[in-house]
Amino acid sequence: MLTELLTGWMRHQRWFAGKGRPVDGLTIDSDVELAPGLRHLIVSVHQAGTRDRYQILLGCCNDDMPDKLRHATIGEGFYDAAHDADLTGTLLEAMADGRDIGPLRFRHLEGTHIDTSPRSLVLGAEQSNTSLVYGDAYICKLFRRLIPGVNPELEIVNALALRKAAHIAQPYGWIETDIDGEPTTLAMTQEFLSNSNDGWALALASVRDLYACLDASASEAGGDFSAESFRLGTATAEVHQELAAAFPTGVMEPQEITHLVEDQRRRLAHAVTEVPELGRHAAAVEEAYQRVCDVAHKVPVQRVHGDYHLGQVMRTPTDWVVLDFEGEPGQPLPERRALASPLRDVAGMLRSFDYAARHLLADHPEAEELLPRAVEWAELNRSSFLAGYSAGGGRLHGEDAVLLRALELGKAVYEVVYEARNRPSWLPIPLAAFGPGAAPVTL
Structure with missing residues (x-):
């Protein structure tokens, strides 16, 4: 019974x-x-x-x-x-x-x-x-x-x-x-972090404020989030350094990098089959993946968060706190525990800034008018986060932009499939990562 x-x-x-x-x-x-x-x-x-x-x-x-x-x-x-x-x-x-x-x-x-x-x-x-x-x-x-x-x-x-x-x-x-x-x-x-707010809620409050102040720039609106993005970048770098000190680290050799890129190509091909609209961007994504093989000869790897985004961080009255180190839900434990480039977490957070900027535009009657504000907000906070990450001691050399861009595109490919299956009205958000209006990665 x-x-x-x-x-x-x-x-x-x-x-x-x-x-x-x-x-x-x-x-x-x-x-x-x-x-x-x-x-x-x-x-x-x-x-x-x-x-x-x-x-x-x-x-x-x-x-x-x-x-x-x-x-x-x-x-x-x-x-x-x-x-x-x-x-x-x-x-x-x-x-x-x-x-x-x-x-x-x-x-x-x-x-x-x-x-x-x-x-x-x-x-x-x-x-x-x-x-x-x-x-x-x-x-x-x-x-x-x-x-x-x-x-x-x-x-x-x-x-x-x-x-x-x-x-x-x-x-x-x-x-x-x-x-x-x-x-x-x-x-x-x-x-329990009482009197705290999650990063996603704070970011959305900033975006709403920006949309309500059409005459102000993203850095001038009352809900400017860029200072918090900088602090979050610094906190992220410090967590990565602690992880590198607490657990073994390694280096991904060229052959392993090639295997990683091949895996991303397979995922891209599967995604195009499921979401044909992605097909027109496939060549550009393939090119970004190939550049990793051409440029990144050795990649430092370590334990990382593995599922990093604005919903995984809390702003306490004094600082940012990182939560939920479980890794990507549904993946086998060995994969969630595997060493990876810390730029994987950085890419996840960059994608989260794009989501925060654009998701309020889904089904919004003035979406076309507000889109430039969304792009402005995303670019400002992405660059602030990266500046904070570098200031906190995170590795961000010029050549890292190639790997970071590829990791971000790989994340967006996953998001395209997820949104097509679960939230079709949100599909334009990850698709925008491949278009001409995509926020740049500048280190």
Whole structure:
């Protein structure tokens, strides 16, 4: 009965990766009682020969479901206990104590103290995970879809915290178990950045202000963001330096560079097949890729963020903080942990500035009139970010412009496919990266 209830319920959860495909079966791999009325489940969902694992905090209710939990109902007598603040305190308590509960290991970072008194609230903005905010103190991210291995975010943030690095949210604890013989991260708890704003929201506020002040330049409008872009560039460079100090580094040799370019060419060909409109730009993109082979003979590589954009950074009252070091969602852990050029992160942020500048124009009745303002804003903030990155010690030599441009185009190719599948009205945004009005890369 429980497996049937879980199957029906999971299909409608935002974090369920198998939407649109029939579920062939669901099995419960692990069932651990954490406290009276609270069970921790690891389940396997079987779909068309594939197997995905998920974790569920299962609340058990023998009486009538309280009104405050009805929205979390799984089925008769069961509910998603992530929404039950009377039960989720168990997670903090177990991390603070360093308990082992069955196969689950609750740990805290050496030298930290966890206050177990705050009550939790589910953060509503999550998609692939579920985050519990405990008062103004902590945020505990539950990784819903489980991939065997240590999550890169836990690995990176703990390593940087031990170095007392700036620009990260202080980690406090985590939950792990073994899956397929590998230690696997189930959840991690970090400092909750109260009184902070994410970079995407701040950038959009600046763009809206610019659109409302048509007589002012992007540097004169009241919502000028370029000073923040400079600071963000500096913070990004400092994080890259800390990553290079905390983890092994390497050099990509010419043969590896060629393999990377060939992979990008294959992705381009696939994208053109799916979005024929991209075809008229394919030759120019191919030329940009070839220039990398011609110019970049050795490329320094290291651990990077891997999915860097304005939505992954928070502006606190004092500085920028970088979040979500998980890497690109959906990619295998070895790829998310692989060494790469730090310019990959730089390219991701440059694309994010273009998105911030242009996405308000989608379906806007005055889009044509406002487009020059969007381009102006993007160019100003891209150049400010790059200047800050260089000032912070980031490597940006003249020849790096070739690799950075290729990485940015590769990101835009991915975006074209994504928008065509999910948000067709946004498709002009990534397509603009290939046209004559594309913001330049000047180092």
